[in-house]
Amino acid sequence: MAFEVSYNLENEQQFWDELDDICSTRCHAHEDELIDNALRSYLNVTTSYKADYLQTDYSIAKCVFRLIEGPLFEAHKEYVRRQMIYCLLQEDDNPTLHMVAAFLLYDSRNSGDDATFEMMHDESCFPRLVELIKSSSVQEDIRLHQMLLELMYESSRIQRLSGEDLGAVDDAFILHLLAVIEGVSDDSDDPYHYPVIRLVLNEQYLVVSTVQHASGHSGVTNRVIKALSTHGNTYKTFGCNLILLLNRESETSLQLLILKALYLMFLNPATAEYFYTNDLHVLIDVILRNLYDLPSDSPAANALRHTYLRVLHPILANSQISKPPHYKRDAIMRAFHSLMSSGTHFAPVDDTTRRLVKRCTDVPWMQPSSADTNGNGQKELARRTLGMTVQGGGESTTSVLEVAAHTEKPGVQTPSRGKQSMR
Template sequence: MAFEVSYNLESEQQFWDELDDVVTTRCQEHEIIDNALRSYLNVTTSYKSEYLQTDYSVAKCTYRLLQGDLFCAHKDYVRRQLIYCLLQEDDNPTLHMVAAFLLFDGRANENDPTFENMMEEGAFPRLVSLIQAPSVREDARLHQMLLELMYESSRIQRLKWEDFMAIDDSFILYLLEIIEGVSDDVQDPYHYPVIRVLLVLNEQYLVESTALQNDGRAPITNRVIKALSTHGMTYKTFGCNLILLLNRESETILQLLILKALYLIFGNPQTAEYFYTNDLHVLVDVILRNLIDLPSDSPATNALRHTYLRVLHPILTNSQISKPPYYKRDDILRLLHLLVTSGNHFAPVDDTTKRLVTRCTAVHWLQPTISVDASETNGNGSPTQSPIENVVGSGQKEIARRKLGMSMDGGSESTTSVLEVASHTEKPGVQTPSRGKDLVQ
């Protein structure tokens, strides 16, 4: 989208006045709409370094366009033109303004097809390419914006075959390297988008694996799990952050994405012992706390409880916790018993919860016949120290086989677990109910 208009603005007020004139343009012909969009991109990119130095100012600028007559009267056309601009443009300031528009438009208008149109036009492979481009990597704000756009568009749209083919091992390892290299604060504004991209890609692989299995096609390699299988010792920070986020996160969708990643990690023999042993203990504590904290008064909380229980089972069977000394054996049994005991403060227990609790309590080391020798060690040589050590107080199925895709046996409990874990979703912004908060109120 070539620029045809030049500006000479002497103050910030002139900038915003000029921007308002552009976004309130009333026109019908496509040529005039195109000229107005060129003017918008020209004025914003020309003065981006002066007046759009913060994320807030970029958002303010973007919402001027979203609320102006130019967009409101020609939404579909403007979206298409800016999607084409994303696909073709290489100028960083232009990419930043276009990505901001698509991100905020997609978030603000869930019923409009912004992200769907992006996927139809092949925007996902383009995002993969841009995120790795050296020029983009040097611009942290643009890089973060593109990561957020990838997350949001992938969260609600299933990837196509060609989208999966655009993801190679180097892309996943690059994202893991970013996590290793940035600050230890999981709330770092640059850190968080990278983690969320990895989580949503993992979910896409999980959902796709169930569809491929149903129609008989060969599975697609889950490159997130593959990277952890082959380079897990190098990229431990990602695992630490999953536990930190699960401990802090109150948004249901993020909890589900984390649980889906944990489900595959502990279900895969190559990654079942990916976590430091002490971090694993923290993870078990978090899961036990979150299970007891969930109220039992809605289908949504039941679905989340079922997912926690489906994740707990492979942790109990496949991780270091299945070896002596058995971590919090009595506490785990007590919690599982409480989940299926009516009275106390729980509503009547649903059949799925009963079945999943029974499955967990059937784990061999939770049986009464197990003799626990506290002097024993885990004996597997796994590291037991990590940066987050003190942050918070019958046969197994191989879930990930064949190229680290999903392999499921029809009719098995593992098959049911995979399908149900893959199907659990939630809208963004929905907060997970808390029994503790209810009691305080």
């Protein structure tokens, strides 16, 4: 989109007035040239004065919503979106890319549907986003880099990625994201942490190869697990933040993404001991707390509880917690006993919970022994918990597929006993 208009605005009020005039341009249908001229003017004035008046995320958003809520966009939504997408595909100027990416992100959030992301998918924007995020010039502009990361995350979690899209996520891209996480500040509230980690957790390239492999079909390599297998000691911050996010996250879809990543990591011998021992202890505490916190009468809570239990098994079996001194064995056993006693006369404990608890308690160091020094009470607790008669219990291909299958729509909050008691 070439620029043809120059501006000489003397103050911020003139900037916003000019922007309002541009966004209020009224064009008839099929007057594409007039629409193009208005969009050129919009990008020209915003990029020319970006350093003066658009120095914060709030001001960028305010600027974008001037266009989204103006008559120009209201009358020609599809055409404007397509032109902005073409601009994303063709432009290399950072200020222009920032405004275009901000428009596409905020428009998608504001529209209430997937029209923008569907159009981006049709125009094969995913490989372009990968290319831009890896670009050294973009990486030097932190705000633009973060905006593109958020746009890539939001668009790819809505639309199914093609084989070409998945192929764009190579080893170098995953290592770049892990390096970004390692290099940002130690402040866990740094807004840079969240979009990068969520992008690493993108379900389609995190899980798809695992599901295909478990199903007996060849598929793309699981780049995330591969990167951590070979460079895990270099990128420890990702693991720390993963546990931190699981502890804080209340959105079910994101909890499931984190749990799927953890499951694959603890299932893989090369990454089973990736986490620092202290962080592993925190993870155990988080899982126990969430198992207690999930209500017993909610289908959504049951699905999430089952996923926690599926993840807990490879942690108990494969991580360094399987070696003495075993962390919180008694507390884990009490949690299992609580789960097995949580049913009612009208709603007994479901068979899946029984099977998954049995799988966890079959881990050798969870078995009661004559060397137990915790007294007859703990032995009786172990006996009652372990005395279930359940078919199966071993790790299998089915388990991989079960973990991968759990999904939830974005925005749905995780059910909680605490939240229910406050109603």
